[in-house]
Amino acid sequence: MPRALISGISGQDGSYLAESLLREGHEVHGLVRRSSLEVPHVKMSRISTVMDQLTLHPCSLESQTALFEVVREIKPDYLYHLGAQSFVSYEIDQEYATLDTNLGSTHALLSAVMRFAPHCRFYFAASSEMFGHAETSPQNESTPFNPRSVYGISKLAGFHICKSFRENEDIFACSGILYNHESPRRGKEYVTQKIISQAVAIHRGHSNVIKLGNLDARRDWGHAKDYVEAMRKITEFDKPDDFVVASGRTHSVREFCEKAFSLLDLDFEDFFECDPRFFRPSEKTPLCGDATKAHEELDWAPTHDLDTIIEEMMDCELERTASFTN
Numbered sequence: 001m002p003r004a005l006i007s008g009i010s011g012q013d014g015s016y017l018a019e020s021l022l023r024e025g026h027e028v029h030g031l032v033r034r035s036s037l038e039v040p041h042v043k044m045s046r047i048s049t050v051m052d053q054l055t056l057h058p059c060s061l062e063s064q065t066a067l068f069e070v071v072r073e074i075k076p077d078y079l080y081h082l083g084a085q086s087f088v089s090y091e092i093d094q095e096y097a098t099l100d101t102n103l104g105s106t107h108a109l110l111s112a113v114m115r116f117a118p119h120c121r122f123y124f125a126a127s128s129e130m131f132g133h134a135e136t137s138p139q140n141e142s143t144p145f146n147p148r149s150v151y152g153i154s155k156l157a158g159f160h161i162c163k164s165f166r167e168n169e170d171i172f173a174c175s176g177i178l179y180n181h182e183s184p185r186r187g188k189e190y191v192t193q194k195i196i197s198q199a200v201a202i203h204r205g206h207s208n209v210i211k212l213g214n215l216d217a218r219r220d221w222g223h224a225k226d227y228v229e230a231m232r233k234i235t236e237f238d239k240p241d242d243f244v245v246a247s248g249r250t251h252s253v254r255e256f257c258e259k260a261f262s263l264l265d266l267d268f269e270d271f272f273e274c275d276p277r278f279f280r281p282s283e284k285t286p287l288c289g290d291a292t293k294a295h296e297e298l299d300w301a302p303t304h305d306l307d308t309i310i311e312e313m314m315d316c317e318l319e320r321t322a323s324f325t326n
Helices: 012-023 034-038 045-053 064-074 092-116 150-169 191-204 224-235 253-262 292-298 306-324
Strands: 003-007 027-032 054-058 078-081 121-127 172-178 210-212 242-245 272-274
Touching (some): 003 012, 012 027, 012 045, 012 078, 027 064, 045 054, 092 121, 121 150, 121 224, 191 210, 191 253, 191 306, 242 292
Parallel strands (some): 003 078, 172 242, 210 272
C-alpha cells in the first residue's frame, strides 16, 4: 500500500488530496499543528469525514527536528508539501514568519527525504505569485520569475531548493506552479470566499454592504479539485519536473461579484463600497497561466469553469448558513 504524507492536510488542497489518495488505497498521513488537535471541529472541519482513515502527526512547520522525525518514522512513498504561510501579506511583521516557515520547512523536508526516504516522490506547492510583475502574459514554465511579495519570494526559493535536490541529490522533487484555485473549502480570508459569504449575508438581511478593493483586478481562477488531480499526475509522471497548472482564462473581480450576486437575484453595484485598504500593488500584466505542458505531457485539463465554481461555492454557503436564519 503506497504511503503518502501531506503537510497542510487540513487546508483546502490537503483535504481534497487526502480524499483522492484514500479512494485509491493509499495510507495517508498528515502534519497538523498541535493546537488544531485541541479544536478539531474548527481547525480540521475539512477532513472531518475522513478523519478516522487518516494518521495525523502533531508537528509545526517551524520545527525542523520534528519534521525530520516524522519523515524518519513514516518513510513515505509520496510527500506533498502543501503547508505554508499561504495568505499573501504585505505586513512587515508577518514577512519574517513567512520566510522562516516556507523556506525552512521545504529544506527540512527535502533533507529528511534524502536521508530517510530517498525513494520518495516529493511534491512542492509552488505558486503563480513567483511570476509577480511578469513581463508577458500568459506565463509558462519558461517565463522569467519576478516576485513582488515576500510570499512569492519564499515560494520561488522553495522552487529552486527543489530543483537543487532534484539535480544534485537525485531526489524525485517536482513542483506545481499553481494559479488561483477555489472551492467551498476556500478560507474566509480570500477574496472569492469573502464575496460569497458577504453576498449570502446581504441576501439573509444580515448586512447591507460589501467592501472590496480593485474590481478590475484579473485572476486566473480554477477549481481546487482539478488542481489536486494535477498534483497527483505530476508526482506519478515518469520523471520529476515542474508544471504550470492553470485554467488559461482570466476574469475580473467585478465579474466574480456580479455572477455571485446574480445567483441571489441581487445587483452587486447596489451594495459595493470601495475600500482602499484592500488594494494590492498594481500589476503590469495579469497573471494568467499557460498549462500547455501539463496538457500535453500529463494529459491534464481543468473540468470546471468559473460559473460552475461560483455556483458550487454559493450552494454550499447557503446550505451552511441555513441554520442561522431567523
